Amino acid sequence: MELFLFLVTICLSLAFSGKCSDDYSRNDFPEGFVFGSAFSAFQWEGAIAEDGRMPSIVDTFAHSGNGSNGDIACDGYHKYKEDVRLMYDMGLDALRLSISWSRLIPNGRGPVNSKGLHFYKNLIHELKTHGIEPHVTLHHNDLPQALEDEYGGWIDRKIIGDFTAFADVCFKEFGNAVKFWSTINEPNIVAWALLATVLLHVGWSNCSKGNSSTEPYIALHNMLLAHASTARLYKQKYKASHKHNGFVGITCFAFWMVPFTSSEEDEMATQRAKDFLLGWFVVHNYLEVLHPLMFGDYPNVMRRIVGKRLPKFSEEESYLVKDSSDFLGLIHYPTTYTADLSSPRQGDYASDMHASIIPFGNSSLVNVDLLPWSLEGLLEYIKQNYGNPPIYILENGRPTNHQSSLNDAGRIEYLHSYIAAVLNSVRNGSETRGYFQWSFMDLFELMEPNYTYGLYYVNFSDPERKRSPKTSALWYSCFLNGTTNCSEELSASSSPGLFSEKVPI
Template structure:
């Protein structure tokens, strides 16, 4: 281990000595973070495991979506199902405190409900054991976009309330089998993004939408109602699962349970009053859609006013069940955008209801992200000010690069260095942020654009052995985690006026 760290230090010093210049230098180390602050990395089952039809696993809606496009798919992915010991060793050598990963519902319970797959169960027990043996804390996400296809076919998945009982039963198996070791549970990954992409514009599984709102040709769906119904059922499934955990397992297993929210940060496109109002409305639609029910027991008033009867309502019992159901909030953040008021009077789907145009800053695209760390500070400050400053774990943050580009991914290093500095600033300003998980540990099967990946490790998908090779970002993150980087060489970006002045 000492030899590895020495090589990392030498390599990092070589890479950053005069090669990357940025305006303002953040001089910090991990020792500047509070004691117990967790640094990790992350991936999901469907993007890492592969072995899609092995040992009893059945298809998920993610598999169906990938295959429907006729291009690359996740059938093999990184072959983590077979290479997990090798990968855990890489995590250990890097110095990760923790790993965020998900459990594949169709691998553990192939029929969606009922009998547990013994081979799937054995895999997850072995994987978790390997992590713990190397001192890496498992942070488990129960649902990361991979609903068993059989449940989608049977009753429509998240748009039917039957999903609440089926998801709770799946979670019960996980708590029972893994809860003596796993202390951090996240129920559902980014429900706001899943509802918008999967049920309004049809850009993600299960590809539901209706004209004229969908970006793609959807064979079924109703963009006017289904996004709201799907997210409503996700919140109720989360709350049901949290109640189960807190009633039957929490005291014995001494763990905690939360849910994530995809955290756009938005700023007005102009200084006009209309754009300022539209930006607050966008915050309510993009963040409040999930956070208001979790902390206040109901949706934001502006959503109820605009969507009307298309937005499901909580019964009094459901409101109490959802409110305060999360021990922590998992935040997923990648980008900051402008919001411009839209004068359209059409209010028939989630995005048109928001009445705000999402405008990229500069030449940002879905796979080319500007380094705007003040946006992450903005989200954390907004959560602190408006939702009682709950415990927050940043469960995804990272930057994609072309998969075939250089291993010397200094742009990713710049991004990570700046955003980790933003987290430190937020903590110093009183945010209860308790952990940061970089996305992703290695190049994964990515759906938005399979040519762009987020990994610290390059995976050669053309190699039958799927060889893993560290990028510059892997050396940098390891040096940071182990306290061996030279503070004077830390990466940073030019400071913006910051969220407070936006």
């Protein structure tokens, strides 16, 4: 259970703090390189039953326990103008956000909710007015509960048509202002780590249903087809007719893995795990989650081990999926060890890869070693093995205890070192074109509510959800504005109380 939680939790962090050196600046990056921040609709908006919005599966899951929920979250639905102003003051180039499917089309299909449509038009307009480029994710894990109840969501092929229709509404209504579209967030993690018996049934609340030996594969297969269908729609209906001139990609959760020992068995297990966890989705050996998107089929090792349980692409589907992404979105947090599992259980995805995933070093659910070389290694691997596609790092960040000091020096060290790794990769030829810090403010974190990633502290006990800048917000703003010595700038510009203040409880 601890291993499962480690893998499905993105709330992995590090326990470092200290003053970082200013050995590079924003000006060292190529012209046009994008720096931004990010949040998702469910974690930021709140207003879950307001103005026609209907439940999503994450609403159902959040309400299945006795703890906190996202009913109000950051109240971004009402405070979006204030938040965009903070982004503008910080100097963000871009914001990664998502559209709540159940706010825009409450039942998953059918009539568009005019109030939901109005909200997203206003939000996007506010961003554009302030010079902030919206990078929109269409599906950030919040499937409408109505579609889950009707046919099981991602495990039924009906979802392909419904998702494409939802995307069509977004392209039509927002496409004049939005140039960058990510179809589906973390399909490899949604399908695998949540194992279909959790996410894909009754909004994560009924784990007695489902078949973990087949449904993760079916769900991922349908996500890939939904992505490809959506990409084709955009290119044929909007781009080819010169209505819009944007880009469509997909976003993958990207582990970096190293063998637990130097043995040949662990080396092979590491490659198998890379094939299953990443290659499943897009590319050749490592991002095999990328393999179908490049080659139109799954990796051979998956075909060999999974056999008939792994869905097949028809010739038309293979053509549709291949080369369907204009860019690759990467979400990167943990590095893990991988060890050979000599006697695996048979017949379920968690054991099919015949490998054990082990936390690296002193890592735990909310503490992980500072390993910027892992991101650099990941980007180099993609460059060397998958044709060096355009990449946007759409999530990378560090959580801290929500009730800790606003002086989050450890987060500054994390950002400084990982942005430096990106710069090294770009200098070595990687086509990485943007970096988005997760998250702009403290959000409702589903897996570990007591640990948040925000540059801004949000007081969830305050009905007004007051936002307060952390030291990292000042550092990131300093960096974004091209200051060459951020440490001195911080000392001179920030109030003395900020560095020692405890957040209100």
